[in-house]
Amino acid sequence: MVLTFLTLHTLMSYLPRSSSGSSVIISSIIKPVRFPRVWCCTHTPINQTQTAMEQLDPSNSSQVVVPHPDLLHAKISSIRMAGHSKLQIIADFDATLTKYWVNGCRGQSSHGLLQQGNPEYDVKRQELYDYYHPLEISPSIPIEEKAKLMEEWWGKTHALLIEGGLSYDAIKKSVANSMITFREGVVELFEFLEARDIPVLIFSAGLADVIEEVLRQKLHRSFKNIKIVSNRMIFDGDGHLVSFKGKTIHVLNKNEHALDMAGPLHDQLGDSDGPNEDGASVKKRTNVLLLGDHIGDLGMSDGLDYETRISVGFLNDNVEKSLDSYRKAFDLVYLNDGPMWGVVKLVSQLCSTEGD
Numbered sequence: 001m002v003l004t005f006l007t008l009h010t011l012m013s014y015l016p017r018s019s020s021g022s023s024v025i026i027s028s029i030i031k032p033v034r035f036p037r038v039w040c041c042t043h044t045p046i047n048q049t050q051t052a053m054e055q056l057d058p059s060n061s062s063q064v065v066v067p068h069p070d071l072l073h074a075k076i077s078s079i080r081m082a083g084h085s086k087l088q089i090i091a092d093f094d095a096t097l098t099k100y101w102v103n104g105c106r107g108q109s110s111h112g113l114l115q116q117g118n119p120e121y122d123v124k125r126q127e128l129y130d131y132y133h134p135l136e137i138s139p140s141i142p143i144e145e146k147a148k149l150m151e152e153w154w155g156k157t158h159a160l161l162i163e164g165g166l167s168y169d170a171i172k173k174s175v176a177n178s179m180i181t182f183r184e185g186v187v188e189l190f191e192f193l194e195a196r197d198i199p200v201l202i203f204s205a206g207l208a209d210v211i212e213e214v215l216r217q218k219l220h221r222s223f224k225n226i227k228i229v230s231n232r233m234i235f236d237g238d239g240h241l242v243s244f245k246g247k248t249i250h251v252l253n254k255n256e257h258a259l260d261m262a263g264p265l266h267d268q269l270g271d272s273d274g275p276n277e278d279g280a281s282v283k284k285r286t287n288v289l290l291l292g293d294h295i296g297d298l299g300m301s302d303g304l305d306y307e308t309r310i311s312v313g314f315l316n317d318n319v320e321k322s323l324d325s326y327r328k329a330f331d332l333v334y335l336n337d338g339p340m341w342g343v344v345k346l347v348s349q350l351c352s353t354e355g356d
């Protein structure tokens with residue numbers, strides 16, 4: 001695929017400024033519609049109100065919020081000047097690389113898609129979701145307390161997967177039958193980054209083995225520059241899950257894992273400048289493009305001693321309620337489950353050697 005290399009001016013021209021110049025919102029916020037987790041629904045999702053052309057047109061900026069255009073401008077310039085050998089991408093998986101809505105229904109997560117071939121255990125895991133998910137999104141529970149609850153939820157879910165005899169074959173079958181889809185533009189983003197040896201770290205509180213299977217089945221190819229940090233399963237000789245490797249990663253402790261897990265993995269990725277010695281590659285990649293759909297995803301880059309970080313947030317739902325906090329947290333906010341084209345454009349700009 002031929003990507004258009006846009007000048008900085010062109011990119012920023014998609015981001016018109018407010019009269020004060022201090023904060024820009026390019027968006028007509030469409031009234032959010034709340035969906036239950038149940039996969040089948042009759043409601044029309046927000047992004048169906050856009051036409052297919054609008055969704056596929058990379059220049060469509062009507063769903064982008066840029067809280068501080070001057071700051072973003074400066075960060076883009078700084079990363080461009082440093083060159084793409086200094087750049088790394090850190091991306092959340094569920095509802096960031098994948099779509100929040102799939103065919104009018106809530107898309108599945110790497111945890112949610114699993115059918116372990118034992119309906120009793122699928123029901124038990126759903127019951128845990130029904131109990132813990134409201135706690136996860138409750139604004140009144142202090143973060144420390146919530147983190148303990150999330151640890152508890154993940155622990156119980158993983159135990160059920162083991163107890164219920166999850167097999168690798170069940171993972172393959174679950175992914176084949178799943179409602180999980182990558183955002184438009186994700187493949188092009190990965191291809192662009194792979195061609196330039198820019199490492200992509202997929203950092204997820206989901207399940208590494210499921211994510212790998214989703215990549216295999218949905219993208220039909222592998223990318224040598226992609227590594228996954230997530231909850232990793234250990235199978236016995238018969239292909240049954242027996243345990244999980246290392247510490248549990250849940251939605252609220254990605255920051256605790258950033259240093260001890262992201263570092264070594266990045267070190268293994270090697271570097272286009274030559275062979276990696278003494279774990280130096282992660283230190284060389286001092287500029288970060290971070291993609292996430294939760295404010296907690298910003299913690300994915302904790303522990304990396306970055307110089308410049310551009311953070312992109314996908315605000316998929318509850319736009320009116322959450323926009324203010326997302327504007328404070330991210331450099332760019334894509335609304336209503338938009339495609340990845342804007343990020344493809346941004347990355348091509350970050351790697352461009354053309355002048356402004």
Ligand SMILES: [Mg+2]
Pocket residue numbers: 092093094095096292293294
């Ligand atoms: Mg997510």
